[in-house]
Amino acid sequence: xxxxxxxxxxxxxxxxxxxxxxxxxxxxxxxxxxxxxxxxxxxxxxxxxxxxxxxxxxxxxxxxxxxxxxxxxxxxxxxxxxxxxxxxxxxxxxxxxxxxxxxxxxxxxxxxxxxxxxxxxxxxxxxxxxxxxxxxxxxxxxxxxxxxxxxxxxxxxxxxxxxxxxxxxxxxxxxxxxxxxxxxxxxxxxxxxxxxxxxxxxxxxxxxxxxxxxxxxxxxxxxxxxxxxxxxxxxxxxxxxxxxxxxxxxxxxxxxxxxxxxxxxxxxxxxxxxxxxxxxxxxxxxxxxxxxxxxxxxxxxxxxxxxxxxxxxxxxxxxxxxxxxxxxxxxxxxxxxxxxxxxxxxxxxxxxxxxxxxxxxxxxxxxxxxxxxx
Numbered sequence: 059x060x061x062x063x064x065x066x067x068x069x070x071x072x073x074x075x076x077x078x079x080x081x082x083x084x085x086x087x088x089x090x091x092x093x094x095x096x097x098x099x100x101x102x103x104x105x106x107x108x109x110x111x112x113x114x115x116x117x118x119x120x121x122x123x124x125x126x127x128x129x130x131x132x133x134x135x136x137x138x139x140x141x142x143x144x145x146x147x148x149x150x151x152x153x154x155x156x157x158x159x160x161x162x163x164x165x166x167x168x169x170x171x172x173x174x175x176x177x178x179x180x181x182x183x184x185x186x187x188x189x190x191x192x193x194x195x196x197x198x199x200x201x202x203x204x205x206x207x208x209x210x211x212x213x214x215x216x217x218x219x220x221x222x223x224x225x226x227x228x229x230x231x232x233x234x235x236x237x238x239x240x241x242x243x244x245x246x247x248x249x250x251x252x253x254x255x256x257x258x259x260x261x262x263x264x265x266x267x268x269x270x271x272x273x274x275x276x277x278x279x280x281x282x283x284x285x286x287x288x289x290x291x292x293x294x295x296x297x298x299x300x301x302x303x304x305x306x307x308x309x310x311x312x313x314x315x316x317x318x319x320x321x322x323x324x325x326x327x328x329x330x331x332x333x334x335x336x337x338x339x340x341x342x343x344x345x346x347x348x349x350x351x352x353x354x355x356x357x358x359x360x361x362x363x364x365x366x367x368x369x370x371x372x373x374x375x376x377x378x379x380x381x382x383x384x385x386x387x388x389x390x391x392x393x394x395x396x397x398x399x400x401x402x403x404x405x406x407x408x409x410x411x412x413x414x415x416x417x418x419x420x421x422x423x424x425x426x427x428x429x430x431x432x
Contacts, residue, residue, distance in 0.1 A: 070158025183342025250284020
């Protein structure tokens, strides 16, 4: 029997911790494993207890190596280099796939140290960096990769150019596991008519503040509207201040983190999914928008931001609308347009989500992996 290729997936996020990068990494790893590759993971997961991490890792058929987070950045880097050396020496990998900024740095080191082939997956903040030193380091590391895949055309457009470099570049959108949404999902009484929802960490880049800013105009047409924010409350104080200043405290609920079943039920029972993301001061932007497709898979159309990777996750007039995230008039108009054709958008959203099944998306990754290994 021919030797089974060995792959190491290095990711800056991984379940059970939250985050779209981790969600994507987990699915790529699962599907590569299911397609006969030996694959291990090197990662760290924040925001989770040690027991949650141990329980999660124990149920997987692949091995997960975890970094330990230290208070000192210097200790973190030393620990991660040592851990990566140990894992790669023992694993004898044919290919390393790296996702996330530090992972990209680490991959370049591993190529220098061990001569491994490299595939990078780029998202957003890992390619657009305002800090000059970090940007130069990251771009120098990216140059060493054999293949660079981006999760959206927008992300790909932000990649640096390397004169004379034969590096292969592709766009492979994120996918969703449709099996999770094919089971019977119970409806849930959602406050508001219409009910708007955003799923994601409560912070500037996710753009919840832009939905709130548009509420006074939306209320003119829909006085019973309600906006539901689901996710970690990282910047709760800032959002609450805005809510009070606009006088919309009766129109917004900050739910915090909910379990997966509740999240799916809330998504299904909402009228419109909102993702009006903007770039953060550090340059980070929404690389794609998995949460939009998950809402679509439940029949919920979306309104998303132009000028981000969300442009690949929404087709205007099909599964929702793309708008300028700071334009309250455009936002309110998109809400009206969707609600005026609610059933059509529900049907179209379901069809649109089908195109992004991991069963389809993984074939593109398999093609790139086979190209690198042959």
